[in-house]
Amino acid sequence: MEKNQNNILEEVTTSDYKYGFHTNIEMDLAAVGLSEDTVRFISAKKNEPDWLLEFRLSAYHHWLTLTEPNWAHIHHPAIKYQDIIYYAAPKRKKELTSLDEVDPELLDTFKKLGISLEEQKKLSGVAVDAVIDSVSVKTTFTDTLSKYGVIFCSFSDAVQNHPDLVKQYMGSVVPSNDNFFAALNSAVFSDGSFCYIPKGVRCPVELSTYFRINAANTGQFERTLIVADEGAYVSYMEGCTAPMRDENQLHAAIVEIVAMKDAEVKYSTVQNWYPGNKKGEGGIYNFVTKRGICKGSHSKISWTQVETGSAITWKYPSVVLMGDNSIGEFYSVAVTNNFQQADTGSKMIHLGKNTKSTIISKGISAGQSNNSYRGLVKVIKRAENARNFSQCDSLLLGDKCGAHTYPYIKAENHTSIIEHEATTSKISDDQLFYCKQRGISSESAIGLIVNGYAKEVLMHLPMEFAVEAQKLLAISLEGSVG
Amino acid sequence: MLSIRNLKVSIKGKEILKGINLEVKAGEVHAIMGPNGTGKSTLAYVIAGREGYEVTEGEIIFKGRNILDLSAEERACEGLFLGFQYPVEIPGVSITNFLRTAINEQRKYKGLDPVPAVEFLAKMEEKKQLLELQEKLASRSVNEGFSGGEKKKNEIFQMAMLEPSLAILDETDSGLDIDALRIVATGVNKLRRPDNATIVITHYQRLLEYIIPDVVHVLFDGRIVKSGGKELALLLEEKGYEWIRSES
Numbered sequence: 001m002e003k004n005q006n007n008i009l010e011e012v013t014t015s016d017y018k019y020g021f022h023t024n025i026e027m028d029l030a031a032v033g034l035s036e037d038t039v040r041f042i043s044a045k046k047n048e049p050d051w052l053l054e055f056r057l058s059a060y061h062h063w064l065t066l067t068e069p070n071w072a073h074i075h076h077p078a079i080k081y082q083d084i085i086y087y088a089a090p091k092r093k094k095e096l097t098s099l100d101e102v103d104p105e106l107l108d109t110f111k112k113l114g115i116s117l118e119e120q121k122k123l124s125g126v127a128v129d130a131v132i133d134s135v136s137v138k139t140t141f142t143d144t145l146s147k148y149g150v151i152f153c154s155f156s157d158a159v160q161n162h163p164d165l166v167k168q169y170m171g172s173v174v175p176s177n178d179n180f181f182a183a184l185n186s187a188v189f190s191d192g193s194f195c196y197i198p199k200g201v202r203c204p205v206e207l208s209t210y211f212r213i214n215a216a217n218t219g220q221f222e223r224t225l226i227v228a229d230e231g232a233y234v235s236y237m238e239g240c241t242a243p244m245r246d247e248n249q250l251h252a253a254i255v256e257i258v259a260m261k262d263a264e265v266k267y268s269t270v271q272n273w274y275p276g277n278k279k280g281e282g283g284i285y286n287f288v289t290k291r292g293i294c295k296g297s298h299s300k301i302s303w304t305q306v307e308t309g310s311a312i313t314w315k316y317p318s319v320v321l322m323g324d325n326s327i328g329e330f331y332s333v334a335v336t337n338n339f340q341q342a343d344t345g346s347k348m349i350h351l352g353k354n355t356k357s358t359i360i361s362k363g364i365s366a367g368q369s370n371n372s373y374r375g376l377v378k379v380i381k382r383a384e385n386a387r388n389f390s391q392c393d394s395l396l397l398g399d400k401c402g403a404h405t406y407p408y409i410k411a412e413n414h415t416s417i418i419e420h421e422a423t424t425s426k427i428s429d430d431q432l433f434y435c436k437q438r439g440i441s442s443e444s445a446i447g448l449i450v451n452g453y454a455k456e457v458l459m460h461l462p463m464e465f466a467v468e469a470q471k472l473l474a475i476s477l478e479g480s481v482g
Numbered sequence: 483m484l485s486i487r488n489l490k491v492s493i494k495g496k497e498i499l500k501g502i503n504l505e506v507k508a509g510e511v512h513a514i515m516g517p518n519g520t521g522k523s524t525l526a527y528v529i530a531g532r533e534g535y536e537v538t539e540g541e542i543i544f545k546g547r548n549i550l551d552l553s554a555e556e557r558a559c560e561g562l563f564l565g566f567q568y569p570v571e572i573p574g575v576s577i578t579n580f581l582r583t584a585i586n587e588q589r590k591y592k593g594l595d596p597v598p599a600v601e602f603l604a605k606m607e608e609k610k611q612l613l614e615l616q617e618k619l620a621s622r623s624v625n626e627g628f629s630g631g632e633k634k635k636n637e638i639f640q641m642a643m644l645e646p647s648l649a650i651l652d653e654t655d656s657g658l659d660i661d662a663l664r665i666v667a668t669g670v671n672k673l674r675r676p677d678n679a680t681i682v683i684t685h686y687q688r689l690l691e692y693i694i695p696d697v698v699h700v701l702f703d704g705r706i707v708k709s710g711g712k713e714l715a716l717l718l719e720e721k722g723y724e725w726i727r728s729e730s
Contacts, residue, residue, distance in 0.1 A: 430570045437530050437566075438584035438640065439558035439591065448583055452574030452623065 059186030261296025280339025283311025294326030447474030667692030
């Protein structure tokens, strides 16, 4: 007759990573290891002003006094920080003015990923700032955006062309001494994106950046800074895939968002980095600090993330609700399979009156993976009438994986309402048989059920991302890799 | 259409079906009746290919082919449909999405391209009217928060959309009020064609007032102990299952 349930689950949850290829592009590398010299080398390479070098050096010296955090529900061999190359940039002979001048092999890489720049430009109306390793290669739609006064460029360019804005906001949400990985990033960050939406401007296009880790043994340290001035609105999308490599690759990014009075920032991520092989070898270590501050009243910051990749995910996109009546949202789907480990969640810090936050977290674990939700909802005394609603659901596939929920709640006044709901469920045999009886294969059935389960989160993604995310969810859990 | 020969089935070593013989021809409606715990649902599940049942003897020939080696989804793609006694909820998956997936998987099995969206939606519309379904049903999640009647109507709706050669309706009448029963039965009757067949599994004679069977079988203690025309159902209603017990 038929294979038993566990066999099927095992089969459909052991798919290979689809994006495993490696591009040979000439690299400009820093010496291996981290020292004050490395920091100075990176800063000099990028022609940075003195204040930024000082920022890096002070972060570096602070980092030396810190130890790696060990409270997350993750396990990994010790990261050898002195074996990492902290700077790698594709060599550029001259400034690029059109796609024709981009390294053909690089363009080919994008094509394999299905994100050819010219198609993106023509079809989707999305401005793409593509990052391969550490240096931005090509920025599109700059003209359209500049008409509205929107600045969207690589972080390095922003440092050169908009130093005052960078200086004003960089480190204002995630200070360089915030945590171990934030300090590391602040010392050695390579590049990333910068985005500024001026007062009253509604950004006409979805902004998107594709990150890709490509050089063996090169830690990647992006830095993204998004500032929405009074009354501004922007939807920003970040998506990434990485090639298959044997060594673990460290990734420690920082994303800072500032929303002034009446401003709204919607930040969406689809993350599909190499998760390691079926035995749990290799894969990306992803230690990210993402935080936004609702600085002005009636401002809003919304995080939506779909996490399917990485060997280890350590990530807590947070919102500091400083302005009165400000709103923070966090919608997350985290899938772990094989030996992946995810410790992710959100922090909502209510400082202003009548502030509201929502946390919807959907964890999906398969194989022998571990998936943890870790969240903090904090309401200070001044934040009267604050409201939070948290819902943390876990879905288990098979009986060898784990799901954990660690909600922390601190309320310092009596007028606030904080709600927390949590559920754990399994895909039942009844559900699978029901689908199969209609002609739907086990693999498609699991894709269907999982997408249904994650719908509440996926519906918050921009349209073009939602489709990609649905496919990713299915691919991450199925054997049918096209 | 369907030919079951000396089918013996065990669950965890306990024999539930003890040699079933059944012949269903195209165009026919068969009713299988019997008291609780006699193996009616087991028979339905085994035909549909649910795992956890051990077929120790016999064969199930469907459209000329022994289907015991086929998986549940392959049997479905071959044109076999089971209307569930307890339809399961699939949160977040709309009926539209569920049915489109099912139809396309069945088409893939037959080497056909996915159904064009316009054609699919037109068919949804047509079948909804056939079954007097509410407009909003299609956008709701599969069975989530449905009343008992809505769940059963949804089963018949799926049957109408998938157009199976053989439909097995397992206790479709249980939990239905008289209006829902009428709608379900009308649906089944409207879907009757010379080239398809239906097996109605039921505990009560009530449903058979609306769906007129060609043959009625009485399943008792893992065996079909009596077969006859529609009058057998009435006789059963009159004399009760005790009569069968004493006869067998």
